[in-house]
Amino acid sequence: MSRLRAYAPAWIKRFVWNRKHRNEALDPDGCPHEMVDSLAAMDPNASLVDFGCGPGNLRAALRSRGWKGHYIGIDASDQAIEEGKKYADNNAEWHVSTIEDFPVLTDKVNTICFCESIMYVRPKLVPAVFARCHQSLAPGGRIVIRVAHKDRHYEYIELFGKLGAQANPPIYVLPKQ
Numbered sequence: 001m002s003r004l005r006a007y008a009p010a011w012i013k014r015f016v017w018n019r020k021h022r023n024e025a026l027d028p029d030g031c032p033h034e035m036v037d038s039l040a041a042m043d044p045n046a047s048l049v050d051f052g053c054g055p056g057n058l059r060a061a062l063r064s065r066g067w068k069g070h071y072i073g074i075d076a077s078d079q080a081i082e083e084g085k086k087y088a089d090n091n092a093e094w095h096v097s098t099i100e101d102f103p104v105l106t107d108k109v110n111t112i113c114f115c116e117s118i119m120y121v122r123p124k125l126v127p128a129v130f131a132r133c134h135q136s137l138a139p140g141g142r143i144v145i146r147v148a149h150k151d152r153h154y155e156y157i158e159l160f161g162k163l164g165a166q167a168n169p170p171i172y173v174l175p176k177q
């Protein structure tokens with residue numbers, strides 16, 4: 001199914017994910033703990049982009065651990081973004097966009113996350129997505145990725161290796177180039 005979703009046109013991705021998100025509320029515990037743990041040590045004021053953010057489970061989990069930095073949540077599903085916006089957070093911004101179409105940021109950020117979302121992008125497009133991410137990162141910044149299934153997503157994992165990722169499965173880290 002994830003392979004289908006990676007190759008589907010943007011409007012189908014939006015339709016499928018909107019259906020899924022319609023009945024899904026914010027759940028900070030729904031964010032994989034390895035992802036939260038790998039980010040918990042960051043500077044409390046560091047900025048973070050969350051690609052494929054859903055309702056912002058990662059944002060809520062990190063806030064509960066004392067993180068205060070600027071949060072940018074991006075998701076193809078407007079349902080997910082509307083759910084995320086319901087929770088008061090004066091240091092968060094939200095965008096409905098596919099990962100593939102999101103532009104380079106003018107204000108550089110410290111961390112860019114893909115928590116179980118990069119596998120919905122065609123592998124062929126991933127290097128270009130990461131190249132744009134590198135341009136959006138501040139010096140010393142990094143891309144942090146979590147994949148859901150190491151067997152099902154081996155194609156992506158191989159790609160992260162080729163791009164120079166530091167691996168601590170299921171977390172992969174690409175320092176800014």
Ligand SMILES: C[S@@+](CC[C@H](N)C(=O)[O-])C[C@H]1O[C@@H](n2cnc3c(N)ncnc32)[C@H](O)[C@@H]1O
Pocket residue numbers: 013017018030031032051052053054055057058074075076077080097098099100114115116117120121
């Ligand atoms: C498995 S969920 C993960 C949600 C969230 N990152 C978490 O861990 O709680 C995948 C998310 O990616 C979003 N998504 C899927 N394909 C996308 C794409 N091409 N561009 C942007 N978002 C996408 C979906 O709407 C969904 O919210």
